Amino acid sequence: MFYIYCPYCGEHREEEEFHPKGQAHIERPKDPEACSDEAWGDYLFFRDNPRGVHHELWVHAVGCRKFFNVTRHTVTYEILETYKMGEQPSITADAQGQPREAVAASRQEGVRA
Amino acid sequence: MQRYSGFGLVKHALSHHENWQRQWRNPTPKKQYDVIIVGGGGHGLATAYYLAKEFGVTNVAVIEKGWLGGGNTARNTTIVRSNYLWDEAAALYEHAMKLWEGLSQDLNYNVMFSQRGVLNLGHTLQDMRDIQRRVNANRLNGIDGEVLDAKGVQELVPIMDCSKNARYPVLGASWQPRAGVARHDAVAWGYARGADALGVDILQQTEVTGFKIRDGQIYGVHTNRGDIEAKTVGCVAAGNSGVLAKMAGFKLPLESHPLQALVSEPIKPILDTVVMSNHVHGYVSQSDKGDLVIGAGIDGYNGYGQRGSYPTVEHTLQAIVEMFPIFSRVRMNRQWGGIVDTCPDACPILSKTPVKGLFFNCGWGTGGFKATPGSGHVFAASLAKGEMHPIAEPFSMFRFHSGALIDEHGAAGVAH
Amino acid sequence: MSQSKKQVHRLAKGGRIDRSRTLSFTFNGQSYQGHPGDTLASALLANGVDIVNRSFKYSRPRGIVAAGAEEPNAIVQLGSTEAAQVPNVRATQQALFAGLTARSTNGWPNVQRDLMGLFGKLGGKFMPPGFYYKTFMAPASLWMTYERYIRKAAGLGRSPMEADPDTYDHLHQHCDVLVVGGGAAGLAAALAAARSSARVIVADEQEEMGGSLLDSRETLDGKPADQWVAQVVKELAGYDNVTLLPRTTANGYHDHHFVTLHERRTEHLGETAPLVKGRRQVRARMHRVRAGQVILATGAHERPLVYAGNDVPGNMLAGAVSTYIRRYGVAPGHKLVLTTSNDYGYRAALDWKEAGREVVAIVDARQSPAGDWVEAARAQGIKIITGSAVIEAKGGSRVSAARVAKIDIDAFQVSGPAQELACDTIASSGGYSPVIHLASHTGARPTWRDDILGFVPSLVKGVHACGGANGTYALGEVLAEGVEAGIKAAAVTGHAAPAVSLPQVKALKQGPAAPLFQVPHEKPTLRAPKQFVDLQNDVTAAGIELATREGFESIEHVKRYTAMGFGTDQGKLGNINGMAIAARCLGRPIPEVGTTVFRPNYTPVTFGAIVGRHCRDLFDPERYTALHQWHVEHGAEFEDVGQWKRPWYYPQTVNGKVETLHEAVARECSAVREKVGILDASTLGKIDIQGPDAREFLARVYTNKWEKLAVGKCRYGLMCKDDGMVTDDGVTSCLADNHFLMTTTTGGAAAILEWLELWHQTEWPELDVYFSSVTDHWATMTITGPEARKLLAEITDIDLDKESFKFMEWRAGKVAGVPARVYRISFTGELTFEINVQANYAMHVWQTLFKHGEKYGLTPYGTETMHVLRAEKGFIIVGQDTDGSVTPEDLGMQWCVGYDKPFSWIGKRALTRSDTKRENRKQLVGLKPKDPKVVLEEGAQIVFDPKHAIPMPMAGHVTSSYYSPTLDSGFALAVVKGGHQKMGETVYLPMADGQTHEAKIVSPIFYDPKGERQNV
């Protein structure tokens, strides 16, 4: 069971307070009417589903009710970083950049108050 | 192939079991096959078996990165039923059911298909409407089933709490007598042995690392044991389908999720049927060894770790004890997880792809095991002919563009 | 009950038992005695009980083999009453208590003389692994009959047939350092971490902390090991930052250091939890621990050697023999032969000898053993036979002799003639396997170490292993590793630990162990007498060999084909031996055959403990409105809607007879249509929406238009997902220019609030709008019917005139003296006022309405009547008339779709996909049965051609169907392919009873199509 750093609450919280909401950074096309059926279907249904580093959207449902992003490894389940809506990941499957400061805290082992 | 029978067993006993043959070979890969199946689970092996047996295509390789039958075939809770709501899904699962009914004899391998019946409980008025809708549709599709009231359920399963005191009282159920359970490992082994005997090469410990594609047409695969060529490739890789699709250059409408199951310690026989409840969210049957085999829904996040989150197990057992308060002092022995590739409409994909000659059979979500023979059979037919079998046709991956989904969420609300 | 037996194997002194008190217990109906401090197993051994069970497949007699969690045989049924039954209790882990009642789980007619055993003897040959895959296939029709007989042999213990009298609970724990195991390594680690002031939890599965130190021959600082244990436990108990949990097993290690600890709080006291001062105690408690760091100090399990007849009672693990002698004061026999591959095994012989019993011989597989313990045995004059092993145990219900021979391990053969040594006990030791189960749970694969002949855990970040769990067995090193792990773990969590001085331990000289797993026999494995690998599942070396011959080459295949490791002991004794045998058969090194993957639970856990308090009345919350008391008092039957309990109907007793649903609903419907009815509608979701962009937001999430909705007005809205399918509906009211109140379906409230937040937070953060749930704040009482206005007028100051307070408007005022918002909207088609007051006032308003309503015939109605009334009007219920595959157009609700809204609202684009604009989609229509007495079945399938053969093409189904007292006829809503173009056509509904109903497709609006009644 995951222990998730909520970037809005600023602390780790139990997975039971959160809901996963699928792949992150899926943007609704700006002009839906200009989309082909194929493009619209891609937006609605087609996903990366990687075996490895995955960016996903979670909501702190029982908590601050904020949506945020999680970069997580889908095999080890290790959470590599969490970041607020509107921000971009610093760790991706291609480039394992330096996590930002707030994220560093979320990665520390054994963080206690 | 060495025929199996009770008589043979006696004969072998007298020779101290020293003369049993291998159930399948461990061949060296050839350079070229007519068809390559990627994935040596139940569906992949069944596909190979039917290709060889029904469609005369015997120059077939099954490429498996681990051990055959080591994925979801080995991790499911073995329920077989065909009482699906929509015509397309019902046709597919009923096709499988009919094959199940003669499978042990066909394979000369006892897959222990036990038609002990499946109950799908209803706990709310809407549950009962959905049950009636499904059973009515099943009947007109030629699939057995009836709607039971709470009393009927109680008669079938006397140990269940069907009282009005329950938090969500049982109002009734759908009952499919022909449904049941089968011995999951035996299905993979039986198909493997059958396919091998017909000349199929089962290549274990062989991992596909890429596809050979030229001008939009597939002509082989790269593996850790060298390149292998074929003009027809069928991917039957369950949770890993997305990874393979990426290698071939396209995406699928799939998410791979952990699905957990658990067993109790073996107890003396007490439950003769399969009991499933979408509403309180759990299901249970009892194996021939005495274990209560229990499962529930998937975890909500993507995961390839073959494990899920503990609260899912807690909720499942809460549901079981809610339905069966007498099980409170029974003990849970073991839990495990599989990786299920789920589609947005809870129906599988049996489909051509943007790459010519490359076919995918995936997205079975929580419903894969029960479909094994049917899936293998219609997929084999499609690979043999290069055109999708009519039963497979509606399950194209392109339905997610047109919007022609087959929404089986009601039937698949609980993993099974 | 017969006379209690004497404790024939109890030693005169020694052991950590309280000899001043005697506990009586019964096993298989025979009465025995033991002492506090005993386990059921030690007490049975003390009483000379050899056979404790029959084996699963071959029904062979079995005795106690081990002293802990690894015991495969001593599986018993506990409980003297039906409700207290517990199946499959491991006698080695069950503390003895007065009155304990246990039975063997197998054996017929009893465990001593078992007829199935005869079958096992004769039939065993015909039951190689996987035999059932190879037979019972002909004829196909008989499999279910065969299976019935196979099932008769299933199971160990049995389920109770009554509900559990006990309760269980959970404790949510958080700590810096969790130490699993309270033996030498664990205590050392805990001590170090505790002194750092980190929050520490120490869990140990045994009755008391100390692990192997409780029966150790070694000294710490020159004192007996248990004295050091006592001193450390005392120090730990004194710290506020330390939680000590004995009788607590770490069962599952989940992601991010979440560990479940199963604490057995009362199982050592009785078969049901005792009352303390009249209050129930919980039987077991699950600690759900989120740890910063985890130290695995779980020790190691001794491996038995696999030789012929190794399952005859009297064959035991060497370490278990020591434990029974030193910890429980029980020598489980008189004449011992020890067969070992290592120095550790020698301790059993030394202990046996010190207990005053005869050691016939030590049989050591090594040519020239020479460690300190070996020398100690020599000094004691014990005969040591080297280069040899016990190749076969003789005996029926108890070991009578050991056949000993020289063996060649590398060639896997017996290399000399066998001699038979008379004895009643054979202790064996094949070395130790680190207990790596918990580390395995995390997904980390263990690593094989040739030097210790075992797997050690691979560790994910934040996990430390020390002592036996890490393959370290010498006590001094174990303690040092423990301290190091404790300091390290505490440091990572930000707690510096002071140095811990280790007690002095004498370093023992040890010789290397021999790599012996299966002992060769004169006959080849397939012909030799059975050599058991997994005792609980009756898996033999021959079975494994056969599996590999048949092509099962990975250990996962071997395990599945033979069932090895699938028992309740999960292969703690057998798995490594089994792998070694498979490796030998395949001619490959052990790690190539595979690693062994353990899954939770480490040991079985009572369902009840996992369930905790989430059962019975607390299984799931029941949500109540502020008026629930009234509904209960007025005899309402309730319907579950989500977690809410909603009144379904209010059956009245008429002439001593309670109304049926049908009768009650007919009465309630007529009351609404003719007089006035009242519904508790408080469960509808209510979302307070404020902000300058609220209107724009509504326009994007609803299908219809919102820009012109004036203050004081209400509007019905339909919501889709972006796939164009209807997902919710409700009325939203404009409270002020920037202020709206949205209502949602009862079941959809939470999801819709999250849905709105999702879009606001992820896609449209630039819109200035906020959402807050006010569902529970307001109570909603709907009065509806021709008399509604008159009734309300009596108790409100709001002007109810139809011109000043129009349909689809709301007004604020007082109702029954309580500030209220009244909405003039209608779900029944009648004149309706929805009265909303702060929930704490609801009961007063409701009761006042009844006080005034009696003369108007005010009648409470429930959800069933509500459904009938709305269906007569063709109003849909999302989730009943829709199923996630229905668009607004399918519903014929184009009037509610703003095609020309400037923003491409959620769901719009999907409506023009090729499948969604298809013409013969299933569309919502009304159905009028030809026979008005017929009420069509909800869920009935609709066909155009009832004579068509099966499979019969289906055109749709009935979504809602009722008898209408108003129409005096059955009527239904349905979805039918191309239904909008088929008005007036006849469809058929073939039913299970063979009848085929006929119905006409009509408009879904059956009553007052012009909507005049709601407008009055």
Place this chain on the structure above:
Amino acid sequence: MSNAATFDTRTDSAIPVESPLAYSYRRSGAPAAGPESRVTLRERALLGQLVLRGGAIVLDEAVREVLGLGLPGEPQGLVQDERGERSIQWLSPDEWLVIVPGGEEFELETRLRERLGDAHYAISDVSGGQTLLELEGEAARELLMKTVIYDVHPSHFPVGRGVTTVFAKATAIVRRPSEERWELVVRRSFADYCYRWLLDAGEEYAIGVVR
């Protein structure tokens, strides 16, 4: 004054009013607290409760002026006035819970709206929708450990903290206004479930209900 509708839900005190636990007392009773009670439960019913949403800076100024209390500076913060009667709790970066004596909420909302003018914010009255339960006694913390998944150890949950978290199978706000006292804010429709849960889980501590 922004374009929002305000509504005073309260009326004269002669009109009977029922707290969310009214039904529970009738249904499940209320065990009296005695000398053996290691934990006591008390409902502080009918308080004024407002949810404030908006930007922290704007709202902070307004509540300081109107209520004499600033917004808590940190996530999970809880501030209260000297007598502990009025409090503001952080719920999310743009959301706070204000609890005041029953009847004060409408005036407070009105004054805040006056003060906030045209700023973008929202105030929702939720006084009827939730109730506050107090737990006191040496076993209060252990009872919470059985109930909520959040770490309530004093080192992690000092006085002046409040969180929204999982309460058994419902949700609740947990607050620690003082060393001895814990507060739970539960939704009205879940109140009976929460009450029954606390009585059940508290049985071993001889839980008593103060009415």
